[in-house]
Amino acid sequence: MKNTKNKEIVEIEIFPNPFPGRDYNIDMECPEFTCLCPKTGQPDFGILDISYIPDKLCIELKSLKIYLTSYRNEGGFHEKVVNDILDDLVQISTPRWMEVIGVFNVRGGIHTTVSATYEAPKNSSKTKKKK
Secondary structure: OEOOOOEEOOEEEEEEEOOOOOOOOOEEEEEEEEEEEEOOOOOOEEEEEEEEEEEEEEHHHHHHHHHHHHHHHHHHHHHHHHHHHHHHHHHHOOOEEEEEEEEEEEEEEEEEEEEEEEEOOOOOOOOOOOO
């Protein structure tokens, strides 16, 4: 994962899912998420909620915290930030399902909530019948 402004590589660590045969939700909240407004350079504050159903891999929390903290120096509209985070997390963990919701504090009299969802493609292999 890359912080594009500072060109830093921020690694998100993963580990094997201890229950890959079961669907279960992992819900994480980052109540102090910060990024920079691309127009003013001022900080935007919000709550970031990440929920996912892991497949074979889970996201390690400390590395996720470091990755999310890197956005404090990153400019981006709320829509871009939320979608970039979803793309990065899906790329590293290949979940069955994931949603990232950013609930941003009021800026200019407007409260913004951005959500982005990913769902893994269903297994489309067809069973061939014996003749």
